[in-house]
């Protein structure tokens with residue numbers, strides 16, 4: 084681990100600073116939207132290793148935009164330069180692998196303990212190469228335990244993170260676990276090449292003053308020990324928390340108002356005639372003088388400004404003061420040092436893409452780790468799968484008692500058809516219950532794939548591997564209850580064919596959920612689209628409206644890609660084709676009064692053959708093999724489309 088603790092001094096005392104060495108530097112960074120709207124203008128700063136920078140500013144001042152640019156996640160068009168440690172290391176793969184981003188929302192798996200969460204993050208980091216140091220160095224458990232200890236989580240190491248129905252660790256502890264995930268995925272090792280940049284977006288939001296202080300002080304400790312650079316946007320820190328930071332970048336309306344050590348910020352503004360009152364939290368004061376959104380704040384600060392800067396625009400004047408200050412000039416000098424001039428510009432622009440998975444072997448290992456994690460979650464979190472098992476069992480009992488012990492006669496033929504239709508369509512429809520569990524996994528995927536810990540293939544494959552046995556279990560449990568209660572054909576072959584169709588139905592329905600939720604990963608949107616699609620499949624599948632009546636548009640489009648239709652046809656042929664239905668014999672007409680053409684199979688016993696029923700209802704030949712193939716093909720196509728979409732998204736973010 085790095086023991087390098089560079090000089091943190093700026094401002095008047097920066098004469099001694101060795102310019103850009105062991106620092107993250109950003110110089111004259113500007114950003115605009117594709118429509119040309121300026122989001123950031125000319126932002127500069129330097130953050131030495133082992134130190135923490137606070138980015139402070141009112142809402143909408145551009146803090147997140149700057150963090151996104153540093154972490155290479157921004158979709159904005161960016162000018163200016165960002166580099167790390169001078170030119171000598173700019174093309175080093177490790178330097179390119181070193182930004183870790185802790186987003187505002189904690190995307191954690193509630194069923195895992197703190198230690199398990201960090202262990203999985205460390206293992207994924209090691210495989211991806213994002214953590215080159217832990218690859219083959221020391222025990223991963225030791226690394227994880229040391230992070231747990233530094234983040235003050237030892238007492239909670241074996242506590243679960245928590246789910247909506249099971250209380251786990253507190254909000255502040257969750258924030259620390261989120262930070263810990265980034266740290267263990269990229270811990271420094273014996274070779275001293277730890278080169279992390281930890282980017283924290285609103286790390287203390289939702290925390291009380293004590294918890295915020297606790298979180299920041301633990302990160303500070305970690306930064307000091309490992310030499311990582313910490314950049315954090317922060318809202319309204321208490322004085323104690325604010326002074327934990329080494330330097331502060333103050334922004335307003337996308338412009339720079341101040342950059343320098345926290346302990347010199349008061350002096351700087353006093354010098355400009357803006358003296359921070361002694362009873363004031365300095366961070367609060369800085370937010371007040373840079374906030375132009377609210378009249379009350381404006382009025383409170385205007386008299387102070389009138390004395391200091393006359394009638395000029397508040398933010399413009401603060402920027403002018405900064406741009407003409409001695410502090411800005413010294414920062415500029417440190418940023419235009421020789422090392423920077425020597426820097427290969429193309430390498431300098433790209434310091435932040437984390438490691439890239441190399442080859443099928445790594446992808447396979449990542450998939451297996453994800454499977455292991457998902458199995459733990461499935462086994463522990465009732466919301467993940469347990470609730471769905473209970474729901475499907477409930478549905479089986481409901482159907483079994485509604486379609487209870489039907490005997491095979493002409494009056495029950497329609498009921499059998501309805502049971503097959505309702506069962507297959509409703510089972511498919513209820514796959515919407517999988518959306519919340521998928522979205523939890525998807526949030527974790529989004530976070531981890533940004534860090535290039537694994538890609539969409541590993542994510543989708545692990546999802547499929549864990550899902551298949553579970554869907555099979557549901558198909559079996561449902562069938563055991565409902566099939567026999569209803570009185571479907573009582574042969575083993577017919578039963579297992581029913582199970583197979585149900586299983587394929589569930590796989591296809593879940594593939595639809597995966598596709599829709601990957602494209603629209605918002606619960607209500609995914610729910611609405613999936614429910615709509617299921618309504619569509621039911622309407623155009625040929626049961627509610629006969630195919631020869633269905634209008635041309637639906638017939639030539641969705642009718643052919645409707646997996647529910649193939650499942651229904653397969654189940655109906657399985658149930659009806661080789662069955663016969665009794666109907667009453669009459670003295671006057673024999674079997675001629677039956678609903679379908681029937682024959683007298685014994686003395687005064689009429690039977691309608693299943694094939695006759697199918698013919699009379701317009702069903703053609705039995706193509707079970709083809710239908711099975713088509714349902715599998717549709718399921719694969721939906722998963723491949725989800726993969727293509729996620730890959731496309733990942734590429735767009737990368738460029």
Ligand SMILES: Nc1ncnc2c1ncn2[C@@H]1O[C@H](COP(=O)(O)OP(=O)(O)OP(=O)(O)O)[C@@H](O)[C@H]1O
Pocket residue numbers: 116122140141142143144145146147148149158159
């Ligand atoms: N891609 C974008 N397209 C259009 N506007 C954008 C884009 N990104 C950021 N902005 C705008 O830039 C401004 C700065 O946004 P940003 O999220 O960086 O502010 P912030 O300081 O982090 O705010 P907050 O503290 O409220 O999170 C906002 O007005 C935002 O609407």
